[in-house]
Amino acid sequence: MLKSIKFKLVIWCLAVFSLVFAGLEIYLYYKLEGVVISLVDDHLSTSVQSLANLLTIEEAHGQLEKELAELSSTATGDYAKSLSGHYYQVLSPDGEVVVRSPSLSISGASLPAMKGITETAKYETVTGPAGERMRMITKPVRYAVGHLTFQAADDLADTYLLVISFRNIILYIFPAVFILTIGGVFVITGVALKPLKRFSSKLGQITEENLNARVDSDGLDDELAPLASSFNMMLARLEGSFSRQKQFLSDASHELRTPTSIIRSYCDVTLGKERTVKEYKETLNKVSTSVNRMCEIINRILVISRLDAKTIEWKPARIDLFDIMKDVVKLLEPAAAGKDVVLKLKGVSAVVKGDREGLTEALTNIVENAIKYNKPDGRVDMTVKEDGGIAPFGEFAVVSVADTGIGIPEGEREKIFDRFYRVDASRGVTVGSGLGLSIVRTIVEAHGGGIEVESETGRGSTFVVRLPKNLDLKNGD
Ligand code: ADP
Numbered sequence: 001m002l003k004s005i006k007f008k009l010v011i012w013c014l015a016v017f018s019l020v021f022a023g024l025e026i027y028l029y030y031k032l033e034g035v036v037i038s039l040v041d042d043h044l045s046t047s048v049q050s051l052a053n054l055l056t057i058e059e060a061h062g063q064l065e066k067e068l069a070e071l072s073s074t075a076t077g078d079y080a081k082s083l084s085g086h087y088y089q090v091l092s093p094d095g096e097v098v099v100r101s102p103s104l105s106i107s108g109a110s111l112p113a114m115k116g117i118t119e120t121a122k123y124e125t126v127t128g129p130a131g132e133r134m135r136m137i138t139k140p141v142r143y144a145v146g147h148l149t150f151q152a153a154d155d156l157a158d159t160y161l162l163v164i165s166f167r168n169i170i171l172y173i174f175p176a177v178f179i180l181t182i183g184g185v186f187v188i189t190g191v192a193l194k195p196l197k198r199f200s201s202k203l204g205q206i207t208e209e210n211l212n213a214r215v216d217s218d219g220l221d222d223e224l225a226p227l228a229s230s231f232n233m234m235l236a237r238l239e240g241s242f243s244r245q246k247q248f249l250s251d252a253s254h255e256l257r258t259p260t261s262i263i264r265s266y267c268d269v270t271l272g273k274e275r276t277v278k279e280y281k282e283t284l285n286k287v288s289t290s291v292n293r294m295c296e297i298i299n300r301i302l303v304i305s306r307l308d309a310k311t312i313e314w315k316p317a318r319i320d321l322f323d324i325m326k327d328v329v330k331l332l333e334p335a336a337a338g339k340d341v342v343l344k345l346k347g348v349s350a351v352v353k354g355d356r357e358g359l360t361e362a363l364t365n366i367v368e369n370a371i372k373y374n375k376p377d378g379r380v381d382m383t384v385k386e387d388g389g390i391a392p393f394g395e396f397a398v399v400s401v402a403d404t405g406i407g408i409p410e411g412e413r414e415k416i417f418d419r420f421y422r423v424d425a426s427r428g429v430t431v432g433s434g435l436g437l438s439i440v441r442t443i444v445e446a447h448g449g450g451i452e453v454e455s456e457t458g459r460g461s462t463f464v465v466r467l468p469k470n471l472d473l474k475n476g477d
Contacts, residue, residue: 005196006189013185014178021177025170032166036159037135041123044137048121048150051088052141059143071099082106083130085155093146104129111151114138118149128153133160195221203231211239248304251420255297255433259290266290293431300435304419307442314355314446321363321397321467322349322384324356328364329382332371340376341403343367347384350397352467354447359467362443363399365436366463370403372430373461378404386469396449397469402462408455416453417441 051071058067071090078086079101089111090099097110104110109129121139128134136153199220206213214235217228270283306312329343336343352359370380381402388395408416408423415421420434444451448468455461 006186006193009189010182010185014181017181018178021174025167025174029163029167029170033163036163037125037156040135040154040156040159041137044123044135044152044154045121045139047088047152048137048139051090051150051152052139055141055143055148064143064145068098072102072105075101075103079103083109085128085130085132085134085157086153087111087128088150088152091149091151093148095149098148111136111153114149114151125156126153128155132157195224199224199228206235208242211235211242248419251434252297252301255420256294259294259297262290263287297433297435300433300439303439304435304442307439307446312358314358316353317356318351319354319356319359320349320351321359321399322347324360324363325382325384325399327360328367331364332367335368336371336380339371339374339378341371341374341378341380343371343380343382345382345384347382348386350384350386350399350469352397352447352469354467355443358443359447362440363401363465365440366401366465369436370401370405370461370463372432373426374403374405378460380404387466395469396466398464398466400462400464402460404460407457407459408453408461409457410455413453413455417451 054074055064055067055071058064068090075088078084079088081103083106084103086101087104088099088101089097089104091114092098095114100110107129111129112126118138118140121137123135123137126134126136133156134153135156136151139150140147141150199215202215206215214232215228217225217232220228266283266286270280275283325345325347329345333343367380367382374380383398383400385398386396387398406426412421412423416423417437417440418434419438421438422432422434426432441451444465444467449466451466452464453461454464
């Protein structure tokens with residue numbers, strides 16, 4: 001549950017919603033409070049201005065003192081009621097209260113003392129005589145007698161009712177909107193994730209048995225369609241690799257069956273009656289040949305599986321392919337002589353960075369084939385040279401092995417690099433596993449190189465291996 005996308009989406013949405021909602025509420029609350037306070041301030045300013053104007057007119061008639069004494073008697077409405085929450089008072093230049101609205105004077109109260117001297121109108125929120133929260137203006141006005149300071153104050157309780165009720169409405173609305181949001185997000189995420197569920201159930205139906213099935217991307221959302229096509233591509237790769245494995249297994253069993261059958265039939269026939277020592281020796285020789293063939297096949301299968309699993313540890317070193325070819329010639333000369341085939345090596349040294357054992361194995365295989373599939377009195381011409389780049393520094397080391405053998409039919413030239421593939425015509429010439437060239441190609445490609453073949457049926461073949469020289473060997477390894 002905690003790990004479900006739906007749950008996480010709901011939590012995220014609610015967190016964002018709560019933050020936005022709370023932020024908006026705080027902003028609107030203070031904005032409304034500001035508006036309300038400024039309305040009260042405007043009202044206070046107008047009240048004080050009216051009083052000040054009244055006194056200015058009286059001063060013009062020389063009756064300021066008289067009017068000051070009578071000013072409180074002009075108060076009406078809330079200003080005339082005791083502690084009504086609406087007050088005014090006038091202070092003399094030395095800070096003495098000279099006039100009070102009856103709402104103050106009846107109960108002998110005063111507005112809070114003015115803090116400091118003010119030149120302009122000053123607004124503040126204070127505690128009134130009845131302990132109420134009030135907004136108060138303090139404004140000095142110049143007269144002939146000196147500065148008179150006018151103060152007026154209004155209770156904020158009524159005005160705050162609006163702010164408080166706004167806050168309460170928001171607080172009541174919030175849980176309702178919160179619950180609605182949870183529901184909404186649940187529904188929306190449910191709908192949004194439905195295609196993903198359908199998609200995953202489709203994937204769940206694909207097993208080893210129906211790897212050829214594909215996820216239909218028609219009708220899938222834009223976000224899922226690329227996922228479906230990537231998945232289909234992965235399925236295609238998996239299917240290919242599965243079928244290659246199956247093919248490999250069946251080819252391997254097929255190849256091993258022949259020598260096994262030979263061993264069994266020789267053993268059966270020989271053990272069918274008493275034999276002479278010579279006959280037992282003959283049978284053992286034939287069994288030994290078949291066992292050797294099986295060993296060769298099994299060894300090659302092992303090499304291939306290690307190459308596939310990439311568990312072969314290449315040991316890169318600077319190696320001269322010309323030196324390797326000299327070793328190969330030395331190794332295979334007896335076999336070539338046995339088939340009346342002449343080996344000729346020429347060329348120059350070509351140093352590459354590579355694994356000596358792997359490259360020796362690959363080149364030996366090619367020359368071995370050139371001898372195996374050759375004709376009596378045939379030749380194998382081998383050259384080592386550099387190619388590409390700016391002379392004398394070639395970009396590639398190139399080894400070519402040309403024979404005068406049976407050749408390879410055109411349609412078969414690419415297939416001979418497949419596992420267990422053998423050209424039918426060559427089956428009559430010699431035994432083989434059909435694994436050698438596939439190992440050769442894997443080794444050459446692991447070194448960043450490539451192998452090509454040119455051939456003319458009945459006249460011979462030329463195998464060309466190109467390896468990047470990669471001479472940037474700073475460690476000199
Ligand atoms: P193997 O030689 O054990 O059969 P390879 O993988 O080395 O297996 O070769 C695959 C097939 O390619 C051989 O069976 C043969 O038909 C063909 N082939 C390889 N090299 C040559 C060659 N030099 N001349 C003619 N045919 C060849």
